[in-house]
Amino acid sequence: MEHTIPEKHYLNEATGWKSWLMTLDHKRIGILYMIMVMFSFFLGGVFALLIRWELLSPDKILMGPEMYNQAFSLHGIIMIFLFIIPSIPAILGNFVMPLMIGAKDVAFPRLNLASWYIYVIGFCFAVYALFTGGIDTGWTFYTPYSSESTTAVIPILTAAFVLGFSSIFTGLNFIVTIHRLRAPGMTWFQLPLFVWAIYATALIQVLATPVLGITLALLMLERVVGIGIFDPAMGGDPVLFQHFFWFYSHPAVYIMILPGMGIISELIATFSHRRIFGYKFIAFSSLGIAFTGFLVWGHHMFVSGQSDLAAVIFSFLTFFVGIPSGIKILNWIATMYKGSISLDTPMLWALSFLILFSIGGFTGIVLGTLSIDVHLHDTYFVVSHFHYVMVGGTVMAIFGGLHYWWPKIWGRMYNETLARIAVVMIFVGFNITFFVQFIMGTQGMPRRYATYLPQFQGMHGFSSIGALIMGVGFLLIAIYLIYAIFKGKPAGPNPWRALTMEWETPSPPTAGNFEGQPILEHGPYDYDKVIPENALKPYKTI
Amino acid sequence: MSQITEHPAHLQHHFTDVHQQAESAKLGMWIFLLTEVLLFGGLFCFYAIYRSWNPDMFHNAHAFLNVWMGATNTVVLIVSSLTMALAIRSMQLGKRKLTMWFLAGTVLLACVFMVIKYFEYSHKIHLGQLPGKWYFFEGIAGTNPHIFFSAYFLMTGLHGFHVLGGIGVITWLFIKTARGSFSPEYYTPIEMTGLYWHLVDLIWIFLFPLFYLIG
Amino acid sequence: MKDDAAQRHILPLNLYLAVGSGLLVLTVITVVVAQMDFGPMNLLIAMGIAVIKATLVAMFFMHLKYDNKIYMLVFSGSLLFLGVFIIFTMFDTLRRGDIYEEIAEPYLKEAVIYRKAETTTALSHPAADTSNTASDTVTSDH
Numbered sequence A: 001m002e003h004t005i006p007e008k009h010y011l012n013e014a015t016g017w018k019s020w021l022m023t024l025d026h027k028r029i030g031i032l033y034m035i036m037v038m039f040s041f042f043l044g045g046v047f048a049l050l051i052r053w054e055l056l057s058p059d060k061i062l063m064g065p066e067m068y069n070q071a072f073s074l075h076g077i078i079m080i081f082l083f084i085i086p087s088i089p090a091i092l093g094n095f096v097m098p099l100m101i102g103a104k105d106v107a108f109p110r111l112n113l114a115s116w117y118i119y120v121i122g123f124c125f126a127v128y129a130l131f132t133g134g135i136d137t138g139w140t141f142y143t144p145y146s147s148e149s150t151t152a153v154i155p156i157l158t159a160a161f162v163l164g165f166s167s168i169f170t171g172l173n174f175i176v177t178i179h180r181l182r183a184p185g186m187t188w189f190q191l192p193l194f195v196w197a198i199y200a201t202a203l204i205q206v207l208a209t210p211v212l213g214i215t216l217a218l219l220m221l222e223r224v225v226g227i228g229i230f231d232p233a234m235g236g237d238p239v240l241f242q243h244f245f246w247f248y249s250h251p252a253v254y255i256m257i258l259p260g261m262g263i264i265s266e267l268i269a270t271f272s273h274r275r276i277f278g279y280k281f282i283a284f285s286s287l288g289i290a291f292t293g294f295l296v297w298g299h300h301m302f303v304s305g306q307s308d309l310a311a312v313i314f315s316f317l318t319f320f321v322g323i324p325s326g327i328k329i330l331n332w333i334a335t336m337y338k339g340s341i342s343l344d345t346p347m348l349w350a351l352s353f354l355i356l357f358s359i360g361g362f363t364g365i366v367l368g369t370l371s372i373d374v375h376l377h378d379t380y381f382v383v384s385h386f387h388y389v390m391v392g393g394t395v396m397a398i399f400g401g402l403h404y405w406w407p408k409i410w411g412r413m414y415n416e417t418l419a420r421i422a423v424v425m426i427f428v429g430f431n432i433t434f435f436v437q438f439i440m441g442t443q444g445m446p447r448r449y450a451t452y453l454p455q456f457q458g459m460h461g462f463s464s465i466g467a468l469i470m471g472v473g474f475l476l477i478a479i480y481l482i483y484a485i486f487k488g489k490p491a492g493p494n495p496w497r498a499l500t501m502e503w504e505t506p507s508p509p510t511a512g513n514f515e516g517q518p519i520l521e522h523g524p525y526d527y528d529k530v531i532p533e534n535a536l537k538p539y540k541t542i
Numbered sequence B: 001m002s003q004i005t006e007h008p009a010h011l012q013h014h015f016t017d018v019h020q021q022a023e024s025a026k027l028g029m030w031i032f033l034l035t036e037v038l039l040f041g042g043l044f045c046f047y048a049i050y051r052s053w054n055p056d057m058f059h060n061a062h063a064f065l066n067v068w069m070g071a072t073n074t075v076v077l078i079v080s081s082l083t084m085a086l087a088i089r090s091m092q093l094g095k096r097k098l099t100m101w102f103l104a105g106t107v108l109l110a111c112v113f114m115v116i117k118y119f120e121y122s123h124k125i126h127l128g129q130l131p132g133k134w135y136f137f138e139g140i141a142g143t144n145p146h147i148f149f150s151a152y153f154l155m156t157g158l159h160g161f162h163v164l165g166g167i168g169v170i171t172w173l174f175i176k177t178a179r180g181s182f183s184p185e186y187y188t189p190i191e192m193t194g195l196y197w198h199l200v201d202l203i204w205i206f207l208f209p210l211f212y213l214i215g
Numbered sequence C: 001m002k003d004d005a006a007q008r009h010i011l012p013l014n015l016y017l018a019v020g021s022g023l024l025v026l027t028v029i030t031v032v033v034a035q036m037d038f039g040p041m042n043l044l045i046a047m048g049i050a051v052i053k054a055t056l057v058a059m060f061f062m063h064l065k066y067d068n069k070i071y072m073l074v075f076s077g078s079l080l081f082l083g084v085f086i087i088f089t090m091f092d093t094l095r096r097g098d099i100y101e102e103i104a105e106p107y108l109k110e111a112v113i114y115r116k117a118e119t120t121t122a123l124s125h126p127a128a129d130t131s132n133t134a135s136d137t138v139t140s141d142h
């Protein structure tokens, strides 16, 4: 069956750069975010490659220790605050979530656009800092060093502060949208699981981010005025800063992973052509993660000098965080069991996620064990752990989601062969880069050093090769995805034979999303009752 | 739903009816208030920890705040909260003139609050009790008394900014009301601002005993 | 129409006036009570009165009592998480140095500014001793 691109859709319904910069359409705002966030990903990636290049040898190659400190700080700050936190909610959440619930837009379109502009302002502050002294505190800004460092600490704190507001506004908007704008007949338990995940994420965004805001503001004041809260020289307590920081930043790791889990739920159900197993468990485990995520931040502080009572409580509670994530993994596997699985590109990303995120999650439990973490803290084991969850988890999910919804967003298909090559490259490259880091970590290789003992050279070199493979893989993805926007084959409304509502509109959707008010006719995963229409190709099974 | 057919000017296109629009605004506003609570929360945490570490210093330092000014300001804010609530009620009943009176009263009381704050602040600045590097005062026994004043200026200062913001918004509401933009069918902005204003009052209700009445 | 029920509770004027006067009376009470000394109960009493006042404002001025319960949930949620933040942080700050009774030295000698010799005796809580100079606790665990 041949498809054509509809004549009028949201991309051509108005033209000119003004129609983009002033747009209130959630789909266009999603694309504006995509441009900025992916550019940040590129920037962060450049710094990553610089770091790995330097680590090819214990001697100086490109940069001395000071420069190295700047490189990993900028890598972390860009990747966390500019890329991974906004990534899935602001791009795919913005684009897909209103379509999924059958709404014409988000509840507050103006606020939505404002959040993008605020993001751009934050981005500018970060770039400004980059050119006025850089930053060498690490993305965690720990005191007392951050109150003394002579680099551009204030601009970078301002950047993170401003970006926080962008995140809050997105979260606020989504909560209200999901509560108030669902299509008639769509109950909470007929929401696609991606929407549940976005909802739980949004709760964390509004609850945790204000605390980050006040923390960064206090740190700035500490530098400028010396208010005596975090700086020991003024009678403050640097460990208190870590509490403030991690009260936001542990929940923030769930801002990063929860929407990814939401994408994975969609992918697994669609490509297994099977009703998702344990819908309610998956939905509620998202809320469970959001809640328990607030009770464990002290596991980042086991060797900071916090009280022993606190350390024991935080270690104990950390074990519970694994439960809701485990529930999800089990349900996804049960969904695939006896499904008719198609191994299209998005599904390959989902399978990578399952493997890599599981490794990341389990090593998290290892690190949450107080007595073990005392040894592993601040080693490459931690570096590897969080890359397995953030890259192995979130980045796999976002690329899975992009490949899944690309035909919806642009109406055109990418080259499937190249896409499969890319996903394999990333998966292999990722494991080469990071698996050895677990080993180095257990052998005592500390993180954040420009040099190392000679015995680590082999493993560091191995790791750097993996990074290069990943870098090439991501470039390849950028090339064929952008090519597909202009030259791809028209995809038709529902190329994957999925049942969620966004596939009922044309691809690309019309400016108002749906003709009239859509009515819910079946649940999002009723594969046992409904045969999806408009399929581009027949089922492929393994 | 019968009212879909009528399409009032204030209804935005992506809502099906005014009810949905109003309830969305209200939920959004409450979530905004939640973020405000957590924003102030960081400062409350700061306060709680340093007070628990230095109870005597906090006691000694608080003697330099003027209870009567604080109490007066509490009364002023409570009354302004009342006038704000009554402004909404008047608009619900369609009494536009009365609404304007109550809004004006609210702004006036908020200004009184700021004037009193001004006198308190300038007295402390005069004594050298500004936080951090700018702290020169010698007369308080205890460890690091400047931290008490850090907490004091940060918390009342952030609160003061919220009062200033409130003054701006309520003035704007006053003008809109005068122009007849609101009616018993549509007064969402007044209602939302009311919620905000009550939260500002509510935070002050805690700041007052925490700073002025340390036992 | 369900709109009216959900959206517009026109409360009687007297109710507003009663709540307002209640708040004023409580303000007077809290100031008067603060002039007397109940020892450790001082803080509890002051906070108790503040909580009552806050509840009045939230319930009546902010209409929580009459509105959809979701708004109540949002508001209590904010307080719950704020409570978690403060209490869990205090698990640390109030119990530093429980196991290892080390006497740590501040690593910056000038760390404590404005310390007055006469007050170091008066502190009551055990944690307070070590954390006069917050900096000394940093080194205590190594």
Ligand code: HEM
Pocket (backbone or CB within 6 Å): A140, A253, A254, A256, A257, A299, A300, A318, A321, A322, A325, A360, A361, A362, A363, A364, A365, A367, A368, A369, A373, A376, A377, A378, A382, A385, A386, A389, A390, A393, A394
């Ligand atoms: C099963 C769930 C998880 C557990 C139990 C867990 C546990 C931990 C622990 C104990 C640490 C501290 C290690 C140390 O510094 O010594 C840590 C670090 C970290 N985790 Fe996880 N984690 C989990 C999931 C995640 C997820 C989903 C993400 C992000 C998507 C994440 C991101 C990070 C980051 C960024 C750090 C390092 C922070 C830094 O020091 O720079 N974790 N994790």
Ligand SMILES: [Cu+2]
Pocket (backbone or CB within 6 Å): A249, A250, A253, A296, A297, A299, A300
């Ligand atoms: Cu954590």
